[in-house]
Ligand SMILES: Nc1ncnc2c1ncn2[C@@H]1O[C@H](COP(=O)(O)OP(=O)(O)O)[C@@H](O)[C@H]1O
């Protein structure tokens with residue numbers, strides 16, 4: 293097989309591609325783009341830990357990287373990647389992430405063919421990439437109680453991350469590989485982390501205490517706010533206390549805190565990406581010859597409503613939009629032609645939730 297040269301691939305190119313799916317989160321996309329290129333060309337690349345509230349785009353970003361790699365035939369030989377949920381690592385009785393390696397091995401066979409020489413397959417596995425989602429679910433302890441599943445999973449991963457000879461089985465045979473060159477990207481919400489770091493920052497433990505600043509809102513309301521951004525204060529120590537063991541977490545040389553999405557980003561997410569909620573809905577109505585449109589006011593109202601629902605991130609968009617579109621979807625043919633969602637429709641739908649009436653089906 294002819295070896296292609298991926299060496300001309302630039303992080304900026306990867307970034308631009310990921311940007312088509314992921315809104316905001318520039319730092320995270322940048323970091324992943326550089327790590328990915330380094331890894332593909334055989335440079336040491338840092339393992340990355342993404343910390344971000346639910347619905348901020350962690351899974352979306354990992355998927356986008358996978359899709360980027362899948363869409364590039366010239367990278368196929370270099371792009372052995374799997375994405376798993378951290379929880380599955382606790383399922384394996386023997387631990388050591390063997391099933392994970394077996395999956396990379398199966399991938400390698402798909403890429404290079406079933407009768408490829410073992411050395412080729414080995415190389416592919418050893419240069420593989422493992423994306424681990426929901427990493428925060430494998431804490432070693434939860435509120436003071438040991439969490440056996442978490443301990444098992446972290447140990448399995450740790451073994452994978454540093455082992456020069458780890459064995460796994462595939463079709464009845466045992467293989468040994470050096471897994472220390474695999475690239476790991478993990479993501480998690482670490483829900484209680486925000487509050488515990490905020491507490492530490494507020495009382496000034498290990499840091500100068502934060503001083504409130506005065507903010508004036510658009511409506512002229514004046515209030516005091518504490519300018520807290522998790523990323524300014526987060527330390528490895530906080531992750532240890534959360535229940536991630538030091539040996540494990542220190543393997544992630546790069547920890548990135550994702551931004552909470554504001555109204556602007558939410559509005560973009562709602563319409564722009566290829567699989568956005570609005571595009572998907574438009575496609576549904578197109579089947580009935582209906583051209584679905586949305587006014588700017590309606591878009592802003594949807595983003596505003598989603599933004600004020602805490603801890604849901606972009607997931608809130610779906611709930612809000614479902615309220616708006618539900619009745620129209622039921623009998624679209626009755627509307628025909630152009631169908632425009634306006635601000636009023638959105639406001640009514642939101643008011644319905646507040647009054648509790650629209651939640652009746
Ligand atoms: N930064 C983002 N860019 C684009 N879409 C996003 C972003 N964040 C969230 N979404 C959308 O919101 C939903 C949930 O996002 P997801 O990536 O699964 O969040 P999580 O951070 O909890 O993994 C997805 O359907 C995705 O389309």
Ligand SMILES: [Mg+2]
Nearest residue numbers: 350351352425
């Ligand atoms: Mg997720």
